[in-house]
Amino acid sequence: MAKFDHYSMSPQEKNKILNELYSIVISLKTREQIINFFKDVLTSSEAVMLARRIQIAKMLLQGYGYIEISNKLKTGIDTIARVQCWLKDGFGGYLQALEKVVKKEEMETRRKEDMEARKNVDPNSFEGLAYRYPLYFGLSYEIYKMFKGYGREKRGRKCTRRK
8 A cells, every 4th residue: 555645635634534533433332333443444553553652651651661661562762752742742632541541440450359358258247238238338337447447456465554
């Protein structure tokens, strides 16, 4: 396929076709539709390149250095620097998208931890009932959790009286 020089297009023409692309992506409703669309539009290497840029942005936001990212993702320093520029001076698209992803990942992690904690709880105990009926036991369960360990540190010590 011959390469196309997008600089030869007028700004109006470029905006028209880009807006059409954005409208198509926005109109897709399900994850499956979005995946199928990108599989049809992008080659597998283009999709991987986009996904790697997102991983680079994520790692930069987590505080990783260029060398660490380069070694882990097997990517060039120039690519990492470009993504850093887009994060810093871009339109905020990376940050908005990654905030949503990070929040979703955090919620999923908390949900998994909560499910793991529930496995070890007797379903007939107060905690078990509070897990099953959170609206009914909400406030009282929060108070219970606050005072659950209260006083335990004192029980282990021996009191010594002065004579």
